Amino acid sequence: MDTLEKQIDRWLDDELSPSDWQHLSARLSEDAASMHLFAERVGLHADLRRTLRRRHLQRDAIAAAEASTSTRENIASNDPQPLNRRIATRRAVVAACVLLVGVTLIISWLGLNSGDSSTQQWATLSHQVNAVWEVKPVQERDSIGSEVLRLKSGLARLDFENGAFVTLQGPAVFEIYDANRTRLHSGIVTAHIPKSAVGFQIETPALDVTDLGTAFGVSVDAGGQTEVCVFEGEVAVKLPNGPSDSDSVRVVEGRSVATRKGAGDIDRTEFQSERFRESWSLTSGVLETSGKMRFVSPGPSFVPGRHEDSHHILVFPERRDVMLETPVPIDLSSPGQYRRIPRRQIVVLKPGRRVHSYLIQFDPIGRLARRDPGKSRIRGRIVFDQPIVALIAAGPKLIATDPLLGHPAADYGRLPRGIEAVRPQNPDNEGRDRVVLADDRRTLTLDLAAGSAVDQIRVLVLSSSNESELE
Amino acid sequence: MAAYVFGAISRFHDAEDVTQHIAQELARRFDEYDSQRPFVGWALWIAKSRVIDFYRKQGRDRLVLSEDMLQKLAEVIVDRQSHRDDRRAALEQCLDRLPERSRRLLDLRYVEELPAERMAEAVGSTAGSVRVLLTRVRHVLAECIQKRLSADSV
Numbered sequence: 001m002d003t004l005e006k007q008i009d010r011w012l013d014d015e016l017s018p019s020d021w022q023h024l025s026a027r028l029s030e031d032a033a034s035m036h037l038f039a040e041r042v043g044l045h046a047d048l049r050r051t052l053r054r055r056h057l058q059r060d061a062i063a064a065a066e067a068s069t070s071t072r073e074n075i076a077s078n079d080p081q082p083l084n085r086r087i088a089t090r091r092a093v094v095a096a097c098v099l100l101v102g103v104t105l106i107i108s109w110l111g112l113n114s115g116d117s118s119t120q121q122w123a124t125l126s127h128q129v130n131a132v133w134e135v136k137p138v139q140e141r142d143s144i145g146s147e148v149l150r151l152k153s154g155l156a157r158l159d160f161e162n163g164a165f166v167t168l169q170g171p172a173v174f175e176i177y178d179a180n181r182t183r184l185h186s187g188i189v190t191a192h193i194p195k196s197a198v199g200f201q202i203e204t205p206a207l208d209v210t211d212l213g214t215a216f217g218v219s220v221d222a223g224g225q226t227e228v229c230v231f232e233g234e235v236a237v238k239l240p241n242g243p244s245d246s247d248s249v250r251v252v253e254g255r256s257v258a259t260r261k262g263a264g265d266i267d268r269t270e271f272q273s274e275r276f277r278e279s280w281s282l283t284s285g286v287l288e289t290s291g292k293m294r295f296v297s298p299g300p301s302f303v304p305g306r307h308e309d310s311h312h313i314l315v316f317p318e319r320r321d322v323m324l325e326t327p328v329p330i331d332l333s334s335p336g337q338y339r340r341i342p343r344r345q346i347v348v349l350k351p352g353r354r355v356h357s358y359l360i361q362f363d364p365i366g367r368l369a370r371r372d373p374g375k376s377r378i379r380g381r382i383v384f385d386q387p388i389v390a391l392i393a394a395g396p397k398l399i400a401t402d403p404l405l406g407h408p409a410a411d412y413g414r415l416p417r418g419i420e421a422v423r424p425q426n427p428d429n430e431g432r433d434r435v436v437l438a439d440d441r442r443t444l445t446l447d448l449a450a451g452s453a454v455d456q457i458r459v460l461v462l463s464s465s466n467e468s469e470l471e
Numbered sequence: 472m473a474a475y476v477f478g479a480i481s482r483f484h485d486a487e488d489v490t491q492h493i494a495q496e497l498a499r500r501f502d503e504y505d506s507q508r509p510f511v512g513w514a515l516w517i518a519k520s521r522v523i524d525f526y527r528k529q530g531r532d533r534l535v536l537s538e539d540m541l542q543k544l545a546e547v548i549v550d551r552q553s554h555r556d557d558r559r560a561a562l563e564q565c566l567d568r569l570p571e572r573s574r575r576l577l578d579l580r581y582v583e584e585l586p587a588e589r590m591a592e593a594v595g596s597t598a599g600s601v602r603v604l605l606t607r608v609r610h611v612l613a614e615c616i617q618k619r620l621s622a623d624s625v
Contacts, residue, residue, distance in 0.1 A: 009606045011534070015587065021534045030538055035540075042478030043555075047562050049483060050473065052581040055566075105602035109576055111604035120491065146491070178494060195544070 004034055008041045040265055042412040057148060057175065057185050058205050081460040122179045123166075127385055130154035132170065148175045151187070155282050164197035164211075166190070169279040188277040190231075190298070194321070203240065206261040210236045210248070217276035217298065226365070229256040229273050231280070231298035235374040237266060247344040254424045259317040273299045284317045285356055285385045285461060293360075293380025293446070305454075306413030310364040313380040313446060313455075318357040321463045325351050328404070329397045330390040330460075331421075338393055338435040338457075340421040347389045354463040357387075357405040362448045378446045384461045386440040393419035394456040405458060416453035475515055475548050479522045479536050483584055489525050493518045515545040558616055563617035573608045580605060583600050 007024040010016040016024065027034040046282050121143035128140055131154035138149065144158060151170035153428055156279055158166045161179055168174050171185020192306045193200045193211040200211040206226035209218055220226045237257060238248035249266055251257050273280075274297050281295035289295055294312040296302040304316050327348035332338045341347060361369025362378055392401055395418035402412055419433045433455060434447040436439040448455045480486040496517055504513050515567055519541050526535045536544065560589075566574065572594075579590045587598040594601065 005610060006602075006606055009609060010602070012477070012481060012603075013587065014606070015602070016534060018534065026538070029537070032543075035543050035547055038478065039474070039544055039551060040613060041609065042544075043474040043548070043551065044560065044562070044609060044616070047559055048577060048609075048612075049477070049581050050579070051559070051562060051566065053575055056578065056582045071487070094580040178491070342545040408607070 005041070006039060008038055012042065012045045019429075022308050054183070054205075057173065057183075060173065060185075093442040110174045113332045120178075121161075122176055123160040126157050126159040127282060128154060128156040128289060129282060131156045132322070144176060145245050146176055147376070148173065148185075155279060157282050158455045160197065160200075162197040162200070163194040164200050165192045165283050166202075167279045169276075170435075184220055186220045186222065188217065188276065188279055190276050191215065193356045194322070206240070206263065207237050207257075207266060208240050208261050210238075212236055212250070214253070215280075215298065217280065219275060224259065226260060227256060227258040227269060229271060229276060230254070231276075233272065233286060239264070239266065239355060249256060257431050271299060273297045273302075276332075280391070282385075286315060286358075287385050287442075288383040288404060289315065289380065290382075292378045293379035293382050296366075300409060303334060303360060303361050303407045303410045305413055306409075308363050313360060313362045313378055313448065315382060316361065316407060316410075316413065318359050318410070318458070319405055320356050321354055322357065322405060324349065324355060327351060328460075329392070329400055331393045331397065332391040332435075333389060335437050335439045335441060338419065338421050338437070341394070341424050349460065353389060355389060355405075355460040358459045358461065359410075360444075360446065360457045360459060361405070362446075362450065364450050376450050377447060378450070379445075381445045383443045383444065384459070385442070386460055386462045386464070388437060388444065388461050389446075390460045391435065391437065392460070393421065393435065393456075398456060398458055401458060402453050405460070411431045413454070418453060419457050420449070422452060472511075472518060475518055475545060476522060478544055478548075479541060481524060485525065493521050496521065509549065511549050514543075515549065519545060537565055541599060554620065557620055561616040561619040564610065564619065565612050568615065569608065569611070572612075573604070576601065576605055576608060 004024070004027060007016060007020050008395055010020065011024060020350065028038055030250045050279065062375045077160060098253070102108075116423045123144045125138050125140055125142045129136075131138075132152040134150035134152050137142070138156065142240040149156070149168065149172075151168050151172045151174070153170040153171070156168045158168070158176075160166065164176075166182070167190050168190040169190075172189065173185035174187065174189060175183040175185065177183065180197070180199060181201045181203070189202065191200065191202065191211070192215045193213065195213060198211060198213045200210045201320055204220050205224060206217060206220070207228070209228055212234045215231040216233075216235050217229045217231065218226070228235065230251050231388060232253050234250050236248040236250055239259070251256070254271055256269050256273075257266050259266045277295060277297045281289070284295070286295055291310050293315060294309070295315045296307060301307060302316070307314070308314075327350060330347055330349045331341055332347060334348070360382070364376075392405075395416055398417050399412075402410075406412065419435055421430050422434060432447075433449055435446045436455060437443075438445070446457070472493065473486075476490045477486045478484075478492070479491055493514070499512055500517070504510065519538075522541060523538065529535075566577075569577075572595075575589065576594065578597045579585045579593055585593065587601045590605075591601045596604075
C-alpha cells in the first residue's frame with residue numbers, strides 16, 4: 001500500500017485534508033496510472049456499498065423468515081432438468097428489453113417534477129388484506145419511494161406509477177429501487193405487468209427476473225430456494241452477476257424455473273402455482289372471497305372449460321382493461337338482486353368505459369336433471385377492488401360477449417349457461433339462483449343451485465377508480 | 472454510473488441522491504440518445520453535468536474534482552465497464568474469504584456508515600488503526616478480484 005492508495009481511501013471516506021487533496025489532485029491530473037488506480041478503487045467502493053447493503057438485507061430477511069411461525073409450502077422440484085440456454089435470439093431480446101426499459105422509464109417519469117429524488121415516489125399501497133408490518137406500518141394509499149418493505153403476514157398490493165401491479169404475501173421483504181427495479185429478499189410476490197411497464201425487474205438473491213410483457217410469481221424461501229412461475233406471457237431470468245446479460249433464459253407461460261443462491265444453474269421445475277393463488281387474487285383485483293367462493297390458481301390450465309370444481313364457486317379472471325367501444329348487453333347495473341329481465345326489454349352498458357371481466361362459475365362434475373329435487377345449493381361472496389359496472393347472467397348475452405370479454409383460451413362448451421334467476425311474479429323460486437350486488441357496488445353475494453345449466457355470471461369491473469364513470 | 476458518482480462525491484447519501492437524479496434525467500432525455508454511439512459515454516456525459524451541479528450547490532468549502540479530472544475519470548470507467556459483472560461476481564467470492572474482523576469493519580463502514588472514530592469505538596481500537604486496516608482490506612479485495620479475473624481469462 002502506498003500513499004496514493006491511502007489518500008484515495010481518505011477521499012472516499014470523506015476524511016482527506018485540503019493539503020493531501022492538493023497532492024492527490026495533482027497526481028490524478030498528471031499521471032494516467034494514478035487515475036486508473038483511482039477508478040479501480042471507486043468502482044470497488046461503489047460495489048462494496050451495493051453488495052454489503054444487499055447482504056445485510058438478506059440476512060435480516062432470512063432471520064425474519066426463520067423466526068416466523070408461518071408454514072411455507074416447499075417448492076417442488078420433482079423432475080429438475082437443466083435448461084437449454086442456447087437461445088439464438090437472446091442477445092436481441094435482452095437488447096430490446098434494455099431499450100424497452102428506457103422507453104418505459106421515459107413514459108413513467110414524464111410529467112413528474114424533478115424534485116428531490118430522495119423523496120421520489122414510485123408506487124402506492126393500494127390494498128392490503130390482514131397485513132401486519134414490521135417496524136413501520138404502511139397504510140392504504142401511502143406513497144412508496146425507494147425503500148424496503150417488511151411484511152410479517154397478510155397481503156399488500158403495490159400499484160406502480162408505470163402501471164405494474166405487484167402483490168406481496170407475508171412474510172416477505174421487498175425492496176423498491178425505482179419505478180422499474182425491485183428486489184425480493186424473501187417471501188412471495190405476484191406481478192401483472194402491462195405494456196407500459198414491460199422491462200420491470202425483480203431481483204432476488206439467486207436470480208434476476210425481467211418481465212417481457214406478462215404475469216408471473218416469484219418465491220424466495222428461508223433457505224434461499226427461489227422459484228419463478230410464469231402465468232401469462234414470458235419473462236427473462238438470469239443468474240445475478242453472471243458473465244453477461246446474454247446468459248438470460250426465457251420462460252414462457254405455464255413453465256417454472258428454480259435455483260438457489262450460488263447454484264450456478266437454473267433448473268426447470270414442475271409448474272405448481274397454488275402457492276401464488278392468494279397473492280394472485282389480489283393482483284387480479286379481488287380483495288376477498290368467502291363461503292364457497294374460490295379464486296382459481298394462476299396459469300394457463302386454470303381457465304373456464306379446462307378446470308372444474310364440484311365444491312366451490314370458481315372465479316376466473318378473463319380479460320383486463322378492455323375498452324368498451326360499442327353497447328354491451330347486460331342484465332344488472334344497479335345494486336340489488338338480479339331478476340330475470342323480460343326478453344323484449346333490452347338493457348345495455350353504454351360504451352366508453354374500460355373494464356376488467358371475470359367469470360364466476362359453479363359447474364359440479366356430473367349433470368343433474370333440471371327438476372331434480374336433490375339439487376345442492378352453494379353460497380359465496382366476493383369483494384372486488386373497484387366498482388362493478390354490470391353483470392351478465394343470461395346465456396345468450398354470455399355467448400354474445402364471449403369474443404370481447406371472455407378468456408381468450410377458454411372453452412365455454414355447448415351446454416346451457418347462465419343464472420336461473422328469481423322471477424318477480426313467481427312465488428315458487430325454490431331451486432333458483434340468487435345473486436345480489438351490494439350497495440357498495442364492490443360486493444357480490446351468490447346463492448346458487450346446481451342444475452342442468454352451468455351456473456355462470458360475467459362480472460364487469462371498472463379498471464380505474466374513476467367512479468364518475470358509473471353514471 | 473455509480474462508480475463515477477461515488478468517485479466524485481464522497482458521502483453515500485449525497486452520491487446516491489445524485490445517482491437517482493441522473494437516472495431520472497437519462498429517462499427523460501432517452502430520445503436524445505444516438506444509438507450509434509456508446510450508451511455509457513452518453514450517460515456519463517449527463518452524469519458529469521449533475522455532479523457539477525451538486526458541487527455548485529455545496530459551495531466552495533468542499534473538496535471537488537476538476538472538470539478535467541471528471542472527464543478523465545469518465546474515460547477510464549468507460550474502458551473498464553466491459554468487465555463490470557465479472558468484477559462484481561469476483562467481489563462476492565473474495566468477500567466470503569475475508570476474516571470475520573475485516574468483514575465486520577466493512578459492515579461498519581458500508582452498511583452502518585460510521586466514520587473512523589465511531590468504527591474504532593465499535594471494535595475497541597483507534598481511529599488511525601481502523602483507517603489503516605480499512606485500506607488494507609480494500610487492497611486485499613482489489614488484489615483478490617484482479618487474481619480471479621486473470622485466472623478466468625486464462
